[in-house]
Amino acid sequence: MSVTLPPLKYNADGLIPAIVQDAKTHRVLMMAWMNAAALGATLRTGCMNYWSRSRQKFWLKGETSGHTQRVVRWAADCDADTLLFEVEQTGCACHTGYESCFFQTFTPDGTPVEISETRVFDPEKTYGG
Amino acid sequence: MSVTLPPLKYNADGLIPAIVQDAKTHRVLMMAWMNAAALGATLRTGCMNYWSRSRQKFWLKGETSGHTQRVVRWAADCDADTLLFEVEQTGCACHTGYESCFFQTFTPDGTPVEISETRVFDPEKTYGG
Numbered sequence: 001m002s003v004t005l006p007p008l009k010y011n012a013d014g015l016i017p018a019i020v021q022d023a024k025t026h027r028v029l030m031m032a033w034m035n036a037a038a039l040g041a042t043l044r045t046g047c048m049n050y051w052s053r054s055r056q057k058f059w060l061k062g063e064t065s066g067h068t069q070r071v072v073r074w075a076a077d078c079d080a081d082t083l084l085f086e087v088e089q090t091g092c093a094c095h096t097g098y099e100s101c102f103f104q105t106f107t108p109d110g111t112p113v114e115i116s117e118t119r120v121f122d123p124e125k126t127y128g129g
Numbered sequence: 130m131s132v133t134l135p136p137l138k139y140n141a142d143g144l145i146p147a148i149v150q151d152a153k154t155h156r157v158l159m160m161a162w163m164n165a166a167a168l169g170a171t172l173r174t175g176c177m178n179y180w181s182r183s184r185q186k187f188w189l190k191g192e193t194s195g196h197t198q199r200v201v202r203w204a205a206d207c208d209a210d211t212l213l214f215e216v217e218q219t220g221c222a223c224h225t226g227y228e229s230c231f232f233q234t235f236t237p238d239g240t241p242v243e244i245s246e247t248r249v250f251d252p253e254k255t256y257g258g
Contacts, residue, residue, distance in 0.1 A: 002241035003233045019148050019157060026155035028148060031211045043239045073242070075231035078223055082160045084231045094207055102204035102213045104132045110172045112131035113202070 009081040010036065015051060016083060020093065023072040023086035029093035030101040032061075034083065046071050048087060065126050067091035092120040095127070138210040139165065144180055145212060149222065152201040152215035158222035159230040161190075163212065175200050177216060194255050196220035221249040224256070 010016050015033040022029055032050040034042070038058060041049040048069040052059040062068030069087040076083055094101040097119035105113045139145050144162040151158055161179040163171070167187060170178040177198035181188040191197030198216040205212055223230040226248030234242045 002243050017146060017160065019160060021157060028150060028157065028213050031146065031148060031206065043237065046237050071237040073234050073236065075234040077160065077230040078225050078227075078232070079230070082230075084157050096207050098207075101206040101208070101211075103207070105202050105204040107202065108172065108175050108200040114131050 007080065008036075008039075008076060008083075009079065011081075013053075015053070016081060018048075018050065018083045018085055020048065020069065020085050020087055022089055024088075027100055028102055029069075029087070029089060029099070032059075039083075042071060042085075048085060062090065065091065065095070065121075067093065069093070095123060097121045097123045097126075136209065137165075137168075137205060137212075138208065140210075142182075144182070145210060147177075147179065147212045147214055149177065149198065149214050149216055151218055153217075155215075156229055157231055158198075158216070158218060158228070161188075168212075171200060171214075177214060191219065194220060194224075194250075196222065198222070224252060226250045226252045226255075 008016055014035050017031055018034050019031050020029045021027065033053055035051040038049040038051050048061040048071065050059045050061060068090050072086045072088060074083060074085040092099040094103065098117065099120055103115055103117065107113060137145055143164050146160055147163050148160050149158045162182055164180040167178040167180050177190040177200065179188045179190060197219050201215045201217060203212060203214040221228040223232065227246065228249055232244055232246065236242060
């Protein structure tokens with residue numbers, strides 16, 4: 001059985017959130033936003049495309065850094081208003097050089113936990129100073 | 130080293146998205162929204178609290194179903210506008226009875242994949258008919 005989901009629900013700006021997870025380790029790497037065109041390009045090419053809210057432009061992940069994300073499988077949630085993509089990540093997901101954007105963790109009560117991982121790349125070298 | 134994040138960035142409605150992941154299996158269970166009060170209650174009690182956009186009310190996850198979520202650790206992303214919680218899930222996360230809200234998966238090109246898992250509970254029995 002597969003479920004026929006209702007049409008995807010985009011927000012008032014025409015966007016839907018996309019959670020991105022490493023297909024092998026299941027680490028959550030990032031969350032970004034897609035419009036219908038970015039989702040279409042992602043399904044057509046197999047590489048993650050987003051809509052950048054800060055830059056107000058279409059965004060092929062890795063276009064500058066080379067850190068592309070190949071789609072392995074994806075899911076829509078029960079409300080059809082959030083997407084989850086499992087990907088093969090080249091390099092790392094975060095523009096700060098960490099593997100995941102969620103590198104700063106906290107204890108349940110909100111105390112920051114010391115970061116033990118190291119950056120995968122130097123953002124100044126990748127994006128220019 | 131721990132990073133001092135900028136203050137959390139809530140959207141124009143005063144909300145921030147919270148991705149929820151099973152702390153043991155790393156399966157992504159759901160995404161919901163928090164306002165500052167819901168985040169405060171979550172950190173204070175150790176159980177996930179949200180703001181329901183559809184019902185416009187504060188929402189202790191599991192208040193009706195008993196399917197509570199205990200916080201193990203959490204993270205904010207590099208932009209401080211998305212949260213990720215790793216939890217111990219009692220029962221299951223989805224109101225449809227599936228373990229995760231992301232039970233309907235698709236191949237990279239968008240073909241629905243047959244659902245092989247079964248529901249953990251019958252939603253009619255839990256929430257009433």
